[in-house]
Amino acid sequence: MTTEPRWTGLPGGLLSLRRLLVVVWLGGATVLAGVLPGLLVGPPWALWALLPLAALVWGWVLAERNWRSWRYAERADDLLISRGVLWREQTVVPYGRMQLVEVTSGPLERRYGLASLQLHTAAAASDARIPGLLPAEAERLRDRLTELGEARSAGL
Known part of the structure; x- marks a missing residue:
């Protein structure tokens, strides 16, 4: 189940x-x-x-x-990112395939107290991004994803 x-x-x-x-x-x-x-x-x-x-x-x-269409979910082996109004797009990022997780925040994002999380994977076309997170949540997610990525490394 x-x-x-x-x-x-x-x-x-x-x-x-x-x-x-x-x-x-x-x-x-x-x-x-x-x-x-x-x-x-x-x-x-x-x-x-x-x-x-x-x-x-x-x-x-x-x-x-x-804005309402964007959401993400942490599962045991991967991160799901869902977005889109007319065309729904769901990205699955396995923790073991992540190579780099970075948090960025431009001037307007900082003014509104936001940050973006960028996930880089082994395949260039599968990079994923979560915009508009609170900085504390973006940093927590970055640290957790980095830790899970190292633990489940696919041995590239």
Whole structure:
């Protein structure tokens, strides 16, 4: 009898960060698409701002759906990473195949108290990443995965 893995979702800070990026990029595009044509060609042309505004609203909704789709589970012999809204993708990373586990945090991630975990395996195409973890969780996971990887080394 197999038991279902215990899935862990990502913290809400990642959703806030992604929504900020949507607003910055598409909000700026909305202003440019409305102001420039409105001033240069005429007020009716300012309606072009509705296109990036619609994209902003759509991006706001999609950011949450994407954030909810990310999750991971630690099992006895491997780590599962699941993501995707339309196309679900599930990555299985055996502990014995991991070569390097690193924690990174860019300026925006640090501002939101987040870090990303990057797993490098023997096959270049099978590298896996978990974005938006709390730094303490990312470090705990890094240490645990490194320990399990050394214990279950496949002898490469």
